[in-house]
Amino acid sequence: MFSHGAFPDVRPRRLRTTAAMRRMTAEHRVHPADLVLPAFVREGIAEPAPISSMPGVVQHTLDSLRRAAAEAADAGVAGIMLFGVPEVKDAVGTAATDPGGILQVALGVVREEVGDALVVMSDLCLDETTDHGHCGLLDERGRVDNDATLARYAEMAVVQAEAGAHVLGPSGMMDGQIGHVRRALDAAGHRDVALLAYTAKYTSAFYGPFREAVESGLTGDRMTYQQDPANGREAMRELSQDLAEGADMVMVKPGLPYLDVLRRVADEVAVPVAAYQISGEYAMVEAAAEKGWIERERAIDETLVCFKRAGADVILTYWAVEAARRADRIEALAEEVREAGGEAEAYPxxxxxxxxxxxxxxxxxxxxxxxxxxxxxxxxxxxxxxxxxxxxxxxxxxxxxxxxxxxxxxxxxxxxxxxxxxxxxxxxxxxxxxxxxxxxxxxxxxxxxxxxxxxxxxxxxxxxxxxxxxxxxxxxxxxxxxxxxxxxxxxxxxxxxxxxxxxxxxxxxxxxxxxxxxxxxxxxxxxxxxxxxxxxxxxxxx
Ligand SMILES: NCc1[nH]cc(CCC(=O)O)c1CC(=O)O
Structure with missing residues (x-):
């Protein structure tokens, strides 16, 4: 690195003296168009159902999902990623390929509500619809069968595309899933439906609250298909596979514990890079804030800008709408007040x-x-x-x-x-x-x-x-x-x-x-x- 000179000529603190100075010299900013809202929709409920481990997040009814999507569009959020929770789960996840299945119906409802104003995405995985809670089909010995699962993913992809998804997010970590799904989509004429590859998806304790959100029946773990948290280099291998198979965007998940992986991926590719700030990350901040141990809004904003700094173009976060509002209109108004000589603080x-x-x-x-x-x-x-x-x-x-x-x-x-x-x-x-x-x-x-x-x-x-x-x-x-x-x-x-x-x-x-x-x-x-x-x-x- 070249030299910038030395103290006392050099004083980095000069650039931190006022809010205006700090704003001008900020290297990264979170924009509403960077944010995607993951949302859960559950079949057979009359009222939105709170998720106790994710305070502020609910399992939506179709109606409340419609409202949430409109609200997200209004807030300027980029997209919405849907997860469906069917009433009946079975060994093969029948609901996942039923055009009347909750996820497919929800995709239709959201598209009807927002049209193309949001990028409408759907989770392409079997764990929400299987009674055993695994992301794929099980063979006779109870192991997740990679290639049999690929065939199911291919069917799901077509059904989800037909229901109106702009982007599919295959999240099951089967080998070859991107290529398989791509070919199925193309064969059915859905050449424009894009794939967001869960490129580096780690087996993680931080998915805990998500399991409540989708009422997962999982016993055991996902260690034979999701990545080992100890591995960084392996993510690069997954990355080259996904790109070769036609991934339009790639994602790293979970978020904060894996910023190093995010940075490595972002340095390597010429496609947009996403990060998923998952349920457990959300729960940690909410719980600590509830106890009064950290400042909630500051902590949220800090996590989001850290994703940008580490190279994310897109952030999936349960705070998307709140953060978009904060980043956007209220802050702009506070700025207007300050420029007019007043004092103002935006507090969504x-x-x-x-x-x-x-x-x-x-x-x-x-x-x-x-x-x-x-x-x-x-x-x-x-x-x-x-x-x-x-x-x-x-x-x-x-x-x-x-x-x-x-x-x-x-x-x-x-x-x-x-x-x-x-x-x-x-x-x-x-x-x-x-x-x-x-x-x-x-x-x-x-x-x-x-x-x-x-x-x-x-x-x-x-x-x-x-x-x-x-x-x-x-x-x-x-x-x-x-x-x-x-x-x-x-x-x-x-x-x-x-x-x-x-x-x-x-x-x-x-x-x-x-x-x-x-x-x-x-x-x-x-x-x-x-x-x-x-x-x-x-x-x-x-
Ligand atoms: N369909 C799998 C899937 N897609 C998104 C999440 C987790 C999201 C979160 O925790 O917020 C999971 C759970 C898992 O892999 O166990």
Whole structure:
């Protein structure tokens, strides 16, 4: 290495003096387009089922998977990798080649939802569908039979491609799987379906939580087909095989314990390189954070940028959507505030998660003057007769319980400040019904009444409670979320309306109300565009 000179002329710390300097000199950044969300979908459940060893991750229903895919697309994530959990498992994994099998149905649902907006990937492996839990077929002595398994993989590949997958991820570590699957796809006319080869897949204790996620029946281990953690060079042998067999992208898995392998692979190839941050890696960070032993968001971001530094182009991570949001819009907004001379910190938070909200309150360290409860949203526009209870529940969770969680957690700090303000952003839907809006209307009425009740309860405290109720506001996502990404339907809401309110109009209103002198409590402020006289009386031109 050439010399850069010596101390005291050379002081590397100069480049670390300010946030702006560090940002300019950062060698790597995580972009939402680098991230892929692995997602589980389970057959025969009516509600998403939490996975206890992966807090925050669920086994989806088809419906909740559809929503999660739309959310991932909205967050700018690159892709989604689907794992299916069938109701019935058997020795040969029949569900894996049944066009009506859960994974295939899920692929169809996700493609229908997101089209080509996400790269839709599917796990190509038998362990989710076999009762013995192995990634392949067993011979009469109970050993995993490589070549018999290849034939099953070939059938699965065609069925998954037909169901709509853009990319298949053969993860069973059978010799020759990439070439076998490639030829099967080509023979069936699926020349454009790409293969993400699990090139270096190690037998790992860190897959533990995944086994719960797919309700694996595995007894024993996978040591005869997955790689030995002691081996690095062997990964290069697998790599040359996969490339020769036509792999479009290659992957190293697990992630963090194998960054050296990732670096070796990345140095060697001319195809995109992926890393899979697996279930056990996720669980470790979540568990330590839950105990308060590490800072959750910092730890997550650090792991992700380390993958980039080690040479990954693509990262499969259960934090994909959260990290994309953090990397993306909230941070951009904080940056805007800082550039305007203010101070800001971006802190992505799921307001429906009471424990996460408590952690956020702790992060603030007992200091808070103004709380703006702005998180909210509408899902669906169905009449009561066909209302979807899952939508209604979700709307209650985010609009009402979100406000409860934050207000509860921050009230002590607001009171202690000696001059606090709670703003509750409701809606004109909190004051009058409209057809199709019942679930949202009910939630917004509840939020309105929460604000009124709180005002009664804390009248003796130095805290104001202000409700802002906006009417028609055109933002990039309110109607898009309500109609699950149907842009045309979302657009129709505002068609012909001269000037719907903007997010800035509402922010301006909040800013005004909050900056009145402390003794002035704006109880309720309804703000609508001039063209809207009531929820259902809107003037449209043309
Ligand atoms: N179909 C095999 C497969 N594909 C992805 C994972 C693990 C993913 C994770 O742990 O997050 C596994 C489990 C295994 O090899 O035992």
């Amino acid at each position: 938070l799921d307001v429906t998660d009471g424990a996460a909200v408590d952690a956020f309150a702790e992060h603030l360290g007992g200091e808070c003057r103004v709380l703006v409860n702005n998180a909210g949203g509408a899902f669906g526009l169905d009449p009561v007769a066909s209302g979807d209870p899952a939508d209604w529940r979700a709307m209650y969770e985010v609009n009402v319980l979100g406000t409860l969680h934050l207000t509860r957690a921050l009230l002590p700090a607001l009171i202690a400040s000696g001059d606090g303000t709670v703003v509750v952003v409701t809606s004109t839907a909190g004051h009058a019904p409209y057809e199709g809006g019942a679930g949202y209307v009910a939630a917004k009425h509840a939020q309105h009444v929460l604000a009124r009740t709180l005002r009664l309860e804390i009248v003796a405290e130095p805290v104001r409670v202000i409700e802002i109720a906006p009417g028609m506001v055109r933002t990039e996502e309110f109607s898009l979320t309500r109609f699950r990404g149907d842009a045309e339907r979302a657009e129709k809401v505002y068609r012909g309306v001269a000037n719907p309110l903007t997010a800035e109009d509402v922010a301006d209103t909040i800013g005004w109300a909050v900056t009145r002198p402390p003794h002035v409590n704006v109880d309720l402020l309804v703000v609508r565009p001039r063209a809207q006289a009531s929820n259902e009386k809107v003037h449209r031109e043309g």
